[in-house]
Amino acid sequence: MSFISLKNITFAYPNGHTAVENVSMEIGKGETVAIVGQNGAGKTTAVKLMNGLLKPTKGDVIIDDWNTKEHTTAQISRKVGYVFQNPDDQIFHSDVYSEVEFGPKKLGLSVEQTKENVMKAAKLAGIEPYLQENPYNLPYSMRKFVTMAAVVAMDCDVIILDEPTAGQDMQGMQRISSLIAALKSEGKTVITITHDMEFVVQNFERVIVMAHKNVVADTNKRDIFWNHAILEESMLKQPHISRLSHTLGLPKQILTIEEFVETML
Amino acid sequence: MNSVIKISNMSYKYPTGKVDVLKNINIEIEKGLLYAVVGPNGGGKTTFCNVLRGFIPHFYRGDLRGEVLVNGKNIVESTLGELSLSVGFVFQNPFIQISGVKETVFEEVAYGLENLGVHPDEIRTRVEAILKLVKIEHLRDKNPFELSGGQRQRVALASIIVMEPDILVIDEPTSQLDPQGTEEVFEIIQIMKEKGKTIILVEHKIELIAEFADRVILLHDGEIVMEGTTQDVLSDEKALSYDVMLPQYAMLGLELKKRGVPLRKIPITEEQAVEEMNWWMAERGVRI
Ligand SMILES: Nc1ncnc2c1ncn2[C@@H]1O[C@H](COP(=O)(O)OP(=O)(O)OP(=O)(O)O)[C@@H](O)[C@H]1O
Numbered sequence A: 001m002s003f004i005s006l007k008n009i010t011f012a013y014p015n016g017h018t019a020v021e022n023v024s025m026e027i028g029k030g031e032t033v034a035i036v037g038q039n040g041a042g043k044t045t046a047v048k049l050m051n052g053l054l055k056p057t058k059g060d061v062i063i064d065d066w067n068t069k070e071h072t073t074a075q076i077s078r079k080v081g082y083v084f085q086n087p088d089d090q091i092f093h094s095d096v097y098s099e100v101e102f103g104p105k106k107l108g109l110s111v112e113q114t115k116e117n118v119m120k121a122a123k124l125a126g127i128e129p130y131l132q133e134n135p136y137n138l139p140y141s142m143r144k145f146v147t148m149a150a151v152v153a154m155d156c157d158v159i160i161l162d163e164p165t166a167g168q169d170m171q172g173m174q175r176i177s178s179l180i181a182a183l184k185s186e187g188k189t190v191i192t193i194t195h196d197m198e199f200v201v202q203n204f205e206r207v208i209v210m211a212h213k214n215v216v217a218d219t220n221k222r223d224i225f226w227n228h229a230i231l232e233e234s235m236l237k238q239p240h241i242s243r244l245s246h247t248l249g250l251p252k253q254i255l256t257i258e259e260f261v262e263t264m265l
Numbered sequence B: 001m002n003s004v005i006k007i008s009n010m011s012y013k014y015p016t017g018k019v020d021v022l023k024n025i026n027i028e029i030e031k032g033l034l035y036a037v038v039g040p041n042g043g044g045k046t047t048f049c050n051v052l053r054g055f056i057p058h059f060y061r062g063d064l065r066g067e068v069l070v071n072g073k074n075i076v077e078s079t080l081g082e083l084s085l086s087v088g089f090v091f092q093n094p095f096i097q098i099s100g101v102k103e104t105v106f107e108e109v110a111y112g113l114e115n116l117g118v119h120p121d122e123i124r125t126r127v128e129a130i131l132k133l134v135k136i137e138h139l140r141d142k143n144p145f146e147l148s149g150g151q152r153q154r155v156a157l158a159s160i161i162v163m164e165p166d167i168l169v170i171d172e173p174t175s176q177l178d179p180q181g182t183e184e185v186f187e188i189i190q191i192m193k194e195k196g197k198t199i200i201l202v203e204h205k206i207e208l209i210a211e212f213a214d215r216v217i218l219l220h221d222g223e224i225v226m227e228g229t230t231q232d233v234l235s236d237e238k239a240l241s242y243d244v245m246l247p248q249y250a251m252l253g254l255e256l257k258k259r260g261v262p263l264r265k266i267p268i269t270e271e272q273a274v275e276e277m278n279w280w281m282a283e284r285g286v287r288i
């Protein structure tokens, strides 16, 4: 059963530019999916269509049993939370706590429930030490975690992360991995856009590839990362260890260091 | 050594800060080399860049101690205008670099040259060449605010390298780029290096640093805790203890060594890894 369904979606921005064209996707409840692909492919546009920030020019977006055309963005955001690619498009409070509290408060949750959600989200995102700070005094990477917490605190069924890995260090990457794992274990649907192929290998099975306004592949990561035609079409690269295995002509479709070592020893 | 930047005993505290975010920095930057600055989030990389371009102390104020010489002149005694001619800076967040006063990508890239009073014909030629180099010709008539994240990042880079400064300080230019685009940006940086530019590049993509950088500076908690040739720093497990990832090839090499494979050295690039693996397989008499 799919929870999110894009049916032959086309979307054009007000300036007339068509950003996605005849795109279809089905994502089930509780699934975790990575969306990858070239710059300007339409990834951000596609996910903004899922949470109602944008409404399709053609086709239908169905969330659960709601057609996004028949509901306001505010209504849909109860079901689907979107963490913006640029944190500064999202943040508008002058302290981190108010920023994270805004969503659950607006949903009308009780004072206690709001507080519980905020603290839980802050913990998952690792921003507890900064709750009293002005988000704009935090480094870019940390502001991104503030925006993740703000969406997690709303406790939606679906959480969409747009480029969470951009500019993150080793610990930041690990924190995003554990955040995704935690949401998954709660039965949430998690959709993550990223340009980091190693991160995809470590955290996802299903990968959707977008290029030039379209979905060009939607399958298991191994089939994606060993399909050179697809990778080239969508400006992607194999993970480094796969590249090495490919150059060496190893007999297996290797994705990780562990697999490489196992094959060689 | 022909150094273009010389930093001695430099420390810095932001006006609102309680502690130094750069601590007793000593380094000489040699002309024509590519330095990669790596380190965990909040380690001080962007702050370090802001010192190099004189934004600290001219804009941010705060408490700067020690001495920073750019082309032999103390930055405290230079104006921001003078410094901006020799040091070009590309912002970490491409969403804020856009000037906001120009309506097309072409005009945006031309903006800096206009301000310098460059002749319109020359502006046109130079902008054309850069749009081509950075592969954004197809975006020339687009509004800079109606671009995807990666497209904006390319525009930001183009609008600085078109100015042809001798020193380029580039803060995470590939964070929003697809893997192909990331490699292209490194190739552009390589071209700048071949033109004799000195480049200070903040970057997290360690495999590309391994391939392109001459030297690596590791900033951790405001201190330079490692500095040296790219080969030395990126094959040293110590970097991991400072929250800096090593290249996948080095991680693989370390793992194989741990399992008793007698590699001659820890590879940091794909080429080196291929060499080591082929050598080892030949030693074992293995064929694939
Ligand atoms: N507000 C806008 N108005 C007009 N066109 C836009 C707007 N935002 C994006 N576009 C265009 O729509 C296309 C798809 O953009 P989108 O942001 O969805 O790409 P993306 O796959 O997320 O790319 P990236 O990886 O660079 O973030 C691009 O060609 C872009 O220039």
Ligand SMILES: Nc1ncnc2c1ncn2[C@@H]1O[C@H](COP(=O)(O)OP(=O)(O)OP(=O)(O)O)[C@@H](O)[C@H]1O
Binding pocket: A137, A138, A139, A140, A141, A142, A167, B014, B015, B016, B017, B021, B039, B040, B041, B042, B043, B044, B045, B046, B047, B048, B092
């Ligand atoms: N304008 C500012 N005012 C006060 N403190 C600041 C300011 N900018 C940065 N800091 C602090 O200085 C320290 C270094 O930050 P900086 O942005 O230089 O780190 P960075 O290494 O570039 O991090 P990142 O990888 O996240 O970009 C951090 O503790 C940060 O909170």
Ligand SMILES: [Mg+2]
Binding pocket: A043, A044, A045, A085, B148, B149
């Ligand atoms: Mg995007």
Ligand SMILES: [Mg+2]
Binding pocket: A139, B045, B046, B047, B092, B171
């Ligand atoms: Mg920075």
